Every structure is written in C-alpha cells, then in structure tokens.
Amino acid sequence: MATYTTEIASDKIVSDNPIHQRLLQAYYEAKPYVKGKVLEPGCGEGRGIAVLAPLADDYLALDKIEEVVDNLKPQFPEVEFRAVVFPPFDDIPNDSFDTVITFQVIEHIKNDKLFLEEIHRVLKPGGQAVITTPNTKMSLSRNPWHEREYTNQELKELAGSIFSKVEMKGIAGNEKVMEYYEQNRASVAKITRFDIFNLQYRLPNALLRIPYDLLNRLNRNNLQKQDEGLVTEIDRNDYFLRDEHEENLDLFCVVTK
Numbered sequence: 001m002a003t004y005t006t007e008i009a010s011d012k013i014v015s016d017n018p019i020h021q022r023l024l025q026a027y028y029e030a031k032p033y034v035k036g037k038v039l040e041p042g043c044g045e046g047r048g049i050a051v052l053a054p055l056a057d058d059y060l061a062l063d064k065i066e067e068v069v070d071n072l073k074p075q076f077p078e079v080e081f082r083a084v085v086f087p088p089f090d091d092i093p094n095d096s097f098d099t100v101i102t103f104q105v106i107e108h109i110k111n112d113k114l115f116l117e118e119i120h121r122v123l124k125p126g127g128q129a130v131i132t133t134p135n136t137k138m139s140l141s142r143n144p145w146h147e148r149e150y151t152n153q154e155l156k157e158l159a160g161s162i163f164s165k166v167e168m169k170g171i172a173g174n175e176k177v178m179e180y181y182e183q184n185r186a187s188v189a190k191i192t193r194f195d196i197f198n199l200q201y202r203l204p205n206a207l208l209r210i211p212y213d214l215l216n217r218l219n220r221n222n223l224q225k226q227d228e229g230l231v232t233e234i235d236r237n238d239y240f241l242r243d244e245h246e247e248n249l250d251l252f253c254v255v256t257k
Helices: 014-033 049-055 066-075 112-122 152-160 175-192 205-226 228-233
Strands: 037-041 058-063 080-083 097-103 123-134 165-173 239-243 250-256
Touching: 014 049, 014 097, 014 123, 014 165, 014 175, 014 205, 014 228, 014 239, 014 250, 037 049, 037 112, 049 058, 058 066, 066 080, 097 112, 112 123, 112 152, 112 250, 123 152, 152 165, 152 250, 165 175, 175 205, 175 228, 205 228
Parallel strands: 037 058, 037 097, 058 080, 097 123
Antiparallel strands: 123 250, 165 239, 165 250
C-alpha cells in the first residue's frame, strides 16, 4: 500500500531519501533510552520498529490508520499493534510502560498538552519518553498537516509543566545534509515568492493541503533532478544527535516521569 502525502517521507521514493534518513536516524539515537515495556504512539509505517523492538520486553505500537496497522502486523508478529485515535490512550492503565517513543507526532495533535499528560500517565515512575518534532526555526514554509510547530523553548516549557525532568537535544546534519537544506531553501523560496498575500499563513489548513502536497512533491523531484547524487547519497549517518541548538533540524526531547 502507498498512502503517501509528502507529509509521510517514504523509503521507496528516491526524492524523499534525505528526509527518510533523517527520521530513521532518530530511532537509532533513541536506542540508549529504550528498555522494558515500550509504547510507540504514532508508529506510522513502522520506520523504526525493526530498530527498537528487539530492545524491548514488550512493544505496543499505535496508529490512527487501520490499513497501515494491518500491513505491519505480519511484518512484526512480536509487536502488538492497535488502530486508535489518541489522545487519550483509552484502555491503557496508569504506570504501564518503561519507555514511550513518539516521533513526528505531537505537531499533529490538536491538544498537545493532553497528549503529554497521557504519556506521563502511562509511564511508570522514573520512566522516560523520547519525543521528536520539527524545529520551527528551520522550517521553510507553513506545513498545513501540522497543528503547530515548536521552538526549543516552547517544547521545553510545555513538557516541563508536566514532567519532572526535561532534556532538550536535536537531530542535526553534516555539511552534505546542510547543502541539501540550502538547495531546498532556495527552491522553496522560488515557489513562495508568488504568495504575495502570504496566504500560506492566512488560509485554513484544509484548503492548503492539496496545493502543499503538489508543490512539495514537485519541489522534492526538482531537487533530485538538480543534484541526483546528493539526494541519493545522504544516509542516516549524515545525521547526528547534538545538544540543544537553534539550527537543529528536529527537536529531540527526553522527558522523565
């Protein structure tokens, strides 16, 4: 099945490779935090399950798209999958999990505080969650699939109102990655210069999603044509975890109950 908008970076579409590798590396960076019973709200198409599930005693993965979940079940028979819309996490008791992993999810959640409160509720005392989300300071345009995006400080303050400890880090890229980023920035600027009325920030999300997807896919394909080698050669090792920084591509937030 292929249910790809450009919001879902595919490992099967060549022009998506730099984004796919960036998102994949976050799972490798999360490995030291994973132990015991693990919950992954918003597993998507299972990008990181093969990386993290072997480290867990039990692994429960949630996603809102039933067809995606059904496709994952035969691939990972040792993992429990549920098709649910959250928050809240219905039918999950308090103090159930040692680790929660939720990557590129919180920006889609309307009630982000409830989402974090539910993560806190289902974590055991001393348990940890790892949360990634785009760094809004590095976003090149408004993404109509997102309810909002965060700065380091905004996510730190929100998480700090719920959790006893918050540690902010981020996913960054090497020179090769940043060359791609700058090419992307220039390409996006060529498109958005026609938005003289700043409609991307004024129109409702629902009206922007189809044009956003069409233009974003066109942009990624153009970047591939412009520099095929760069797009295809970037791999997960070109991304790395570093301390809190305004130019991290994604925020990597570790919270402790």
